[in-house]
Amino acid sequence: MATKQSLSLLALLAVAVAAACLLPSASAATEFEYCKKHKHYPVKVSGVEIVPDPIQSGKPATFKISASTDKTITKGKLVIDVKYYVIAWLVDVHSETDDICEKTNCPATGDFELSHGQTLPSITPPGSYMIEMKMLGDNDEELSCISFGFSIGFIAPVALR
Template sequence: MATKQSLLALALLAAACILLLIPSASAVTDLDYCNKHKDYPVKVSGVEIVPDPVERGVPATFKISATTGETITTGKLVIDVKYFFFNVHSETDDICTKTACPATDKFELSHSQTLPSVTPPGTYTITMKMLGDKDEELSCISFKFSIGLFSPVALS
């Protein structure tokens, strides 16, 4: 017959396993500007990744909070993703598909992506450039995100 201590230990172990399987609701990620000495017209105050870590086969959303003293009516968002030092993904989008234009003062860019089930786990680096209507650099940031070892797609 199991003792109260062993039942308590088993319950705590089960609770810990469940918490590890539940993706976090959100996480704020550290970011770096591409050129630390440049005074970008768009200042990025944070990056939120949901879920974190990113799961293969599950939509991941990257939300970038920013401010500007300009009015952004057109432009591009250029995204490059590296796994270690290998470029694994690049895309260019109309900035107004990622935020409401015109963007002024405080605004948020949002980008969603579903990674294939064969995506290797580990740490990736994203570089995001915001370019204006004349391809002038409004901002450039980089940040890391992780893809978990286990995936619901791989388990199903």
């Protein structure tokens, strides 16, 4: 027969497991918006994943974009603009343009994934950021454009020795 102490311990363990299931994971789906809400983009984005989330300054981070298209993409550009929230304003902090075929396997058609890795400098301030990511085709045709937010953690994890 179980004692009151073992039942209390079992109940505590069940609560801890349930709470752990509710905690955000190191990679979670991120909400995104299309830049132009009613535009018909040839590339449809189905998801954005940031690993880890939140990002830590000085540590590698990966942005994964799941998408699909009926068009065959053989070349193009990925244009990334990063903005930092300062009080009520967005301040441009970084822009880059990459070959789209360096971020996914070309030719890309059907379902595909774009992956962009970045290590932010250790002096990157913590807080909220926004990315606008444009996918441009052969003749700078806008294939897709999305924006999404991400955070850089305020406290870096401490390594135990």
